[in-house]
Amino acid sequence: MEALRDDTYRKIATLMYDAIGLSFSDSKKPLISSRLAPRIQRLGMDGFEDYFALIAGQTDAGEFQMAVDLLTTNETYFFREPAHYDLLEEEINRTRPRTLAVWSAAASFGDEAFSTAMLLADMQTQGRIGNEWSILGTDISDRVLRSATEAIYPQDRLRNVSPERLKRYCLRGDAESEGMVQIQSKLRERVRFGQLNLCQEIQGLGPFDVVFLRNVLIYFDVKTKGEVVDRVLTQLRPGGLFFIGTAEGRVACNTPLQTVIPGAFRKPVA
Ligand SMILES: C[S@@+](CC[C@H](N)C(=O)[O-])C[C@H]1O[C@@H](n2cnc3c(N)ncnc32)[C@H](O)[C@@H]1O
Incomplete structure (x- = not known):
């Protein structure tokens, strides 16, 4: 050729x-x-x-x-950038929400969505969050979304998951699928996946309490980054948390944001 x-x-x-x-x-x-x-x-x-x-x-x-x-580049793994999950846990401990809606806006294979689901399920068991929490994972790639829906992962991608959580939320593969694990249905039922292009108008999705938009902005130019962030933030409720990858630098957007820790921001209450 x-x-x-x-x-x-x-x-x-x-x-x-x-x-x-x-x-x-x-x-x-x-x-x-x-x-x-x-x-x-x-x-x-x-x-x-x-x-x-x-x-x-x-x-x-x-x-x-x-x-x-x-x-598209779909690199991802469970509990990537763990400080963000620690912050979410602190936030829930502080606010004790009855409901929580989370959006993983560049979900790739679903690792980020299921990491969050493990955290929220644990917090629900401990009575620190109500029963009504849900997670939406969206991506532009069909291939990753099909895989996310099956929720089958090579064990290596769960290297940051504690042995207790692995036991609670994962099923080990049989001889045929050795080295693979599947997320249990009790977590899969909490997470929905769908296709969404961050470069198009977003309607009727939110509002969310927490939005992850991590490790996708690096693939956009400055103009697109700002447009995507402003568009995504229309779906975050005032007071909600917004995460980007810590390596992605400053967010150049028109929506006011308060920095909480590197890569984590709060949308101010007007
Ligand atoms: C590197 S992965 C990030 C996965 C996860 N958020 C993380 O931090 O581990 C980036 C994802 O963004 C998706 N993506 C790229 N352009 C997009 C767009 N215009 N709309 C929606 N998703 C997009 C890719 O398909 C890919 O799965």
Whole structure:
């Protein structure tokens, strides 16, 4: 197959930027090429230019989604950035809420949503939160959402989960699925997953008490970051907690926010 040409690369990058906000600089060309080439070969197509025509055309939404699945980076694991879960626990201890609605807004395979579910389930058992809590996980990638719904994980991704929680909330795989665990149905029932593009208008979702938007802003340019954060924050109730990845720097948005700890903010009560 012929190498990815600069002009074709720019067309693919522009298509992804316009549709889902991903900002690919010229240095990402080898990455894009290596992620798409096997798919193009499997389809028996001549090369990148034909593949661009297919995903840019109106006729094959499924293949566009496939390209999105291939071009998004979905790295995640349980209890990533544990200080954020500690803060949430402190907040619940302080406020003793009867209900709690949580949104994991770039949920990937669901690790963040199920980590939160483990924490909330424990707190419910200890009588520190009421029974009415729920978690919504959304992502642009179909592939990760299908996997999140099955809630089956390689054990390594749960390396930060305590042995007690593993016992309480996970089922070990049988011989066929050795090294894998599945989240038990009592937690799966609390977590819903659905597709949502952070670069489009969000309607009828919130309000949420807690929003995680972690480790996705790094894939957007400054303008898109600000727009996405402001859009997401319309779904957070005043007084609620908002988390981004600690490595993602300052949030450049129009919505006022108070810093609580690195990567964690509170939306002020007006
Ligand atoms: C690196 S993962 C972050 C997972 C998790 N929040 C964490 O911190 O471990 C980033 C996720 O953002 C999703 N994503 C990228 N662009 C998106 C968009 N425009 N709308 C919704 N999700 C998007 C990707 O599909 C990917 O699963």
